[in-house]
Amino acid sequence: MILISCPNCGSRDETEFHYGGQAHVPYPEDPNTLSDEEWGRYLFYRENTKGIFAERWVHSSGCRKWFNVLRDTVTYRIAAVYRTGEPRPTLDGDPQ
Amino acid sequence: MADLLPEHPDFLWRNPEPKSSYDVVIIGGGGHGLATAYYLAKNHGITNVAVLERGWLAGGNMARNTTIIRSNYLWDESAAIYEHSLKQWEVLPEELDYDFLFSQRGVLNLAHTLQDVRDSVRRCEANRLNGVDAEWLDPDQVKEVCPIINTGDNIRYPVMGATYQPRAGIAKHDHVAWAFARKADELGVDLIQDCEVTGIVKDGNRVTGVRTSRGTIAAGKVALCAAGHSSVLAEMAGFDLPIQSHPLQALVSELHQPVHPTVVMSNHVHVYVSQAHKGELVMGAGVDSYNGYGQRGGFHVIEEQMAAAVELFPIFARAHLLRTWGGIVDVTPDASPVVSKTPIDQLYVNCGWGTGGFKGTPGAGWTMAHTIAHDEPHEYNAPFALERFSTGALIDEHGAAAVAH
Numbered sequence: 001m002i003l004i005s006c007p008n009c010g011s012r013d014e015t016e017f018h019y020g021g022q023a024h025v026p027y028p029e030d031p032n033t034l035s036d037e038e039w040g041r042y043l044f045y046r047e048n049t050k051g052i053f054a055e056r057w058v059h060s061s062g063c064r065k066w067f068n069v070l071r072d073t074v075t076y077r078i079a080a081v082y083r084t085g086e087p088r089p090t091l092d093g094d095p096q
Numbered sequence: 097m098a099d100l101l102p103e104h105p106d107f108l109w110r111n112p113e114p115k116s117s118y119d120v121v122i123i124g125g126g127g128h129g130l131a132t133a134y135y136l137a138k139n140h141g142i143t144n145v146a147v148l149e150r151g152w153l154a155g156g157n158m159a160r161n162t163t164i165i166r167s168n169y170l171w172d173e174s175a176a177i178y179e180h181s182l183k184q185w186e187v188l189p190e191e192l193d194y195d196f197l198f199s200q201r202g203v204l205n206l207a208h209t210l211q212d213v214r215d216s217v218r219r220c221e222a223n224r225l226n227g228v229d230a231e232w233l234d235p236d237q238v239k240e241v242c243p244i245i246n247t248g249d250n251i252r253y254p255v256m257g258a259t260y261q262p263r264a265g266i267a268k269h270d271h272v273a274w275a276f277a278r279k280a281d282e283l284g285v286d287l288i289q290d291c292e293v294t295g296i297v298k299d300g301n302r303v304t305g306v307r308t309s310r311g312t313i314a315a316g317k318v319a320l321c322a323a324g325h326s327s328v329l330a331e332m333a334g335f336d337l338p339i340q341s342h343p344l345q346a347l348v349s350e351l352h353q354p355v356h357p358t359v360v361m362s363n364h365v366h367v368y369v370s371q372a373h374k375g376e377l378v379m380g381a382g383v384d385s386y387n388g389y390g391q392r393g394g395f396h397v398i399e400e401q402m403a404a405a406v407e408l409f410p411i412f413a414r415a416h417l418l419r420t421w422g423g424i425v426d427v428t429p430d431a432s433p434v435v436s437k438t439p440i441d442q443l444y445v446n447c448g449w450g451t452g453g454f455k456g457t458p459g460a461g462w463t464m465a466h467t468i469a470h471d472e473p474h475e476y477n478a479p480f481a482l483e484r485f486s487t488g489a490l491i492d493e494h495g496a497a498a499v500a501h
Contacts (some may be wrong), residue, residue, distance in 0.1 A: 001394045002386075015396055019385040021340070040486035044338040044429045048327035050389045073341075074389045 005081050008063040020056030022046040023068040024088065049073060054088050101268070101373070102195050108274050109153075109281035114288050117314035118146045120468055121306055123293050123329060124321035125149025126158040127269075127454065128446055130276035131461025132321055132468070133285045134192075139462070140469035143284035146315075148308060150292035154273030157323050160391075160423035161454040162346050162368060162380040164359055166203045166264035167228050169496040170219050173479040174432060175226035180476055181459030182263060188458060194275035196268050197373050203264035204233070204242060206362040206408075208253035215495055216259045223261070233258050242358050244411050251407050253365050266359060266370050266378075269454060276461075296333040302441040303333065317442045319468055321460075324389065324424025326447035335439045337447060338485045339426045342383040343393035344451055347401075347420040351375035355411060363495070365404040377415060379405060383425060383451065392422040425450050430490040431497040435463050435477035444468050445482075452497055 002014045028034055028042055047053070053073045058066045070080040070091065080089045120136060122129045125147045136142045149155075165185055167178035189195050207216045216232065223230035235247040238258045247255045277287055288310070295307035296318065305314040320329045324341045356371040369379045381401040384393035398420050406413050428434060428448035433456065435446045446464045449456050463477035473481060484490055 001396050013396075014394060021387070036488075037486045040488070041336075044485040045336055046338075046340060048337070048340055048387065050325075050328050050341075053387060055387065071386070073387050076386075076388060076390055 002076055002078065004057060004069065004078065006059045006062055007067050007081055007083050008065055009059060012059070012062060016059060016061035017057045018060045020058060020066065023054040023056045052079060052091065056084075101197070102271070108278040109287050112286045112288065114146060114148075114291060114308070114310055114313055115286065117305075118286070119144040119316045120319065121145075121313060121315035121317075122147045122319045122321055123306065124323065125153045125287060125289065126156050126321065126323060127154060127273050127276065127457040128323070128449070128460045128464070129319075129321035130154070130273055130280055130287075131457050132319060132446065132464040133280040134276045134283070135461045135465035136468060137280060137283035137285055139465055142469055145284075146286040146288055146313065147280070148291045148293055148306070148313075149287070149289045150309075152289050153277055153287060154270055157423040157425065157453060158269055158273050160346060160421055161269060162370070162378050163266045163269045163372075163454055164203065164264070164361070164368065164370065165198070165267060165455040166261050166359075167455070168203070168205065168219065168223050168230050168259060168261045168264070169493050170222050171491050171493065172226060173491050174493055174496070175223065175228055177459045177463065177476040177480070178456065179226065179228050180462065181456050184458030184462065185267070186263075188275070192275040192279050194271065194278065196271035196275050198265060198267040199373070200263050200265040201358050201370075202241065202260060202262045203359040203361060204238060204258040204260055206238070206258045206360065206364070207256045208362065208364040209256070212364055213256050216257065219496060220259050229261055229263050231260050233260050242356065242360055244355055244409050245360065246408055246410055255408075264359060266372070268373065272457065293329065293332070296329070296443070298334070298440065301439075303443040317444070317468055319464060320443070320445045320447065321464070323426050323447060323449065323453060326426050326445065330438075330445065333438070333440050333443055337434065337445065337482075338429055339434075339448055340387055341389055341424050342386070342427055343388040343390060343422045344383045344425040345381040345393045345397055345420055345422045347379050347381070347398060348372070348418050349377040349412070349415040350418045352377065352415065360408075362404070362408065365408065366401060367405045367408055369405060369409070376418065377412065380451075383427065389424055390422070391424055425453075427451070429485070431493045432491040433460065433480055434482055435460060435467065435473070436481040437467065437471070437473065438482065442471070450497065
């Protein structure tokens with residue numbers, strides 16, 4: 001069980017949340033112009049980072065709002081929580 | 097009396113130093129990597145092969161799975177590769193000269209809702225059209241096959257019936273790995289443990305070798321068989337995979353007298369359980385929702401799984417949990433594997449078996465070896481190429497995969 005700090009509700013158990021996978025994946029600006037390969041990449045390919053990963057969670061049993069988390073996929077430790085629409089925060093040790 | 101485990105000699109394979117060059121280098125010394133090496137040697141006569149394993153042989157998911165073997169998948173493409181795999185399981189103990197306790201005790205896949213019933217009956221019919229043994233059982237017949245299941249209507253999701261595949265079963269997973277390893281070694285394959293791949297060497301778009309913690313090794317062809325770490329290797333090679341790595345947990349009870357004669361799986365309440373030869377009840381949980389490489393997951397996932405198990409099997413209520421553990425499973429968008437050529441020449445990938453790779457060990461090895469030897473897929477793995485994620489010809493097996501993704 002990991003503890004997740006919802007930006008609206010504070011620290012809650014993981015079981016109150018649902019996972020949304022990789023963050024910062026924009027819908028294609030004009031899907032009609034995409035090739036099959038590009039559309040397939042948008043639909044089916046997501047980063048599968050080993051280490052710090054920017055991902056989405058929704059507080060389904062609380063405020064029901066989506067937000068973003070930086071989490072280490074090896075230790076499962078959460079490094080940062082930030083609101084949807086905000087840029088990915090820089091962490092100590094990130095390449096400048 | 098539980099069956100006795102077979103005796104085995106102290107050393108089943110050499111532990112050679114890596115040579116500077118091989119015709120084929122296989123990355124990943126789990127079941128799939130070992131089976132690929134074995135079939136390369138046996139079916140194709142390619143023996144100048146190394147299997148590189150960063151830890152110890154078969155210490156990843158091969159040591160962590162719940163050993164269920166079956167082939168009752170819905171689609172024709174899946175039936176072909178999983179049934180081929182099951183047919184190999186049936187001959188492998190003799191072929192590898194190793195009794196790894198393959199026990200065809202059957203599998204029940206339970207239905208708890210009307211939709212479950214419809215899907216299950218459909219899957220039975222599809223299986224039979226594909227030559228896979230399958231029958232639909234009503235609750236009384238379920239009770240005959242497995243007397244300890246509560247088939248009453250006093251539980252939240254009563255058992256409304258089940259599909260039954262009599263030829264399904266379990267095997268002793270690490271003995272399976274050792275059986276493949278010993279035979280591959282005898283045929284000349286170098287099994288190299290404690291050898292982590294840190295880079296893929298390319299000349300233009302062609303793979304020419306691997307950098308490892310034990311030096312650079314040249315290779316004519318390279319095969320990725322690294323399950324949960326496939327994406328990490330693919331990134332080293334310069335291409336992407338439609339894979340997400342998740343923790344998947346399993347657990348065993350302390351040892352008990354034989355009470356559970358078959359394998360029972362339920363998608364809906366999420367239980368899969370068998371009783372190993374030694375006597376422990378072996379159960380698997382669902383995947384943890386988040387991406388993870390940590391080989392561990394949350395205890396609430398175990399708790400949920402055990403609550404469902406006790407409701408279905410009241411006799412388990414006093415069984416003590418002995419041990420839980422986690423592995424890293426490589427999940428694809430359609431719950432079907434990728435056994436494929438890659439955008440890099442002479443580089444091949446076998447991954448995406450997700451929560452069900454153990455049963456596929458011989459089928460994966462067989463088709464992967466063919467793909468490597470001929471630089472073309474075998475008819476059984478052609479539909480499982482990476483191209484399906486741009487053509488849209490997905491093989492959706494979420495219904496038959498049985499573990500919640």
